[in-house]
Amino acid sequence: MDFERRPFRLQAFSTANTVVKAKFDTSEIINLFHETLNSQLEKKGLAQHKGESGAQIIIRGNVVSVDEGNRWLRYFLTFLGGKTVFEVEGEVLVNGVPAGELHSVKKSGIGVFGGNSQGLLKNNARAAAKDITGQVIQVLRKSQP
Amino acid sequence: MSFESQKGNAPPLTHRQLLAYIEKKLNEGIDSQSVILDITAKGFDPAKAQNVVKEVLNSQRKKYWKIFGISGGFGLFGLIVTLATLESESGYIWYGAILCGLIGVIYSLTKLVKLR
Numbered sequence: 001m002d003f004e005r006r007p008f009r010l011q012a013f014s015t016a017n018t019v020v021k022a023k024f025d026t027s028e029i030i031n032l033f034h035e036t037l038n039s040q041l042e043k044k045g046l047a048q049h050k051g052e053s054g055a056q057i058i059i060r061g062n063v064v065s066v067d068e069g070n071r072w073l074r075y076f077l078t079f080l081g082g083k084t085v086f087e088v089e090g091e092v093l094v095n096g097v098p099a100g101e102l103h104s105v106k107k108s109g110i111g112v113f114g115g116n117s118q119g120l121l122k123n124n125a126r127a128a129a130k131d132i133t134g135q136v137i138q139v140l141r142k143s144q145p
Numbered sequence: 146m147s148f149e150s151q152k153g154n155a156p157p158l159t160h161r162q163l164l165a166y167i168e169k170k171l172n173e174g175i176d177s178q179s180v181i182l183d184i185t186a187k188g189f190d191p192a193k194a195q196n197v198v199k200e201v202l203n204s205q206r207k208k209y210w211k212i213f214g215i216s217g218g219f220g221l222f223g224l225i226v227t228l229a230t231l232e233s234e235s236g237y238i239w240y241g242a243i244l245c246g247l248i249g250v251i252y253s254l255t256k257l258v259k260l261r
Contacts, residue, residue: 016156017156017162019168021169062162064161073252076245076249077248081212081249087165
């Protein structure tokens with residue numbers, strides 16, 4: 001289905017109550033999530049709204065948790081412990097009315113020698129953005145008359 | 146995205162944020178009663194807080210018992226194979242399985258002891 005470049009506005013996902021378990025600055029990962037989400041939505045046929053007046057579609061949400069896990073545990077217990085976790089939730093508003101909820105949680109437990117936490121979290125953020133894009137498209141398809 | 150009641154100027158915690166917060170606190174070794182008091186002080190209903198903390202505590206216990214079972218089984222398998230083949234010419238010590246199993250058992254037991 002073509003969305004005919006319908007304008008959307010992506011409100012930055014709130015990090016006010018995010019549960020962070022990481023020794024490094026996680027803003028880079030959250031920015032990557034936003035960038036990927038924007039580009040994925042544009043790929044799907046929506047157009048980023050840049051004007052001042054209200055967009056038809058608004059996507060907003062929260063970053064629930066960013067967990068770097070434990071590399072040492074990932075090395076020894078690959079599938080069992082030390083996973084990195086990136087979780088987001090949100091909602092889609094169509095003409096100001098909530099049209100559907102969004103939720104994605106991505107975990108990684110495999111990497112070379114346990115895997116670099118930052119690298120794995122970046123992969124999680126990209127995967128979560130793609131997942132959220134799919135959910136947004138589903139919500140929009142359902143909300144179309 | 147249901148929002149939970151909360152005092153103060155901070156935006157309200159959503160249910161998932163609340164679960165993540167409780168999970169973090171319990172894994173830090175803070176006992177469940179202190180976590181209940183902590184979230185009750187933030188304005189949550191005490192009865193609801195108790196239920197949510199209990200729910201998270203049970204899910205965490207289940208998770209660590211699973212790690213204990215799988216890694217314990219893995220370690221035990223390594224030990225049995227080692228003992229069974231030690232006398233034969235092709236026999237060798239399965240360090241990998243024994244070590245990973247042992248680490249898993251120690252890790253899960255440490256976490257289980259901390260969850261109160």
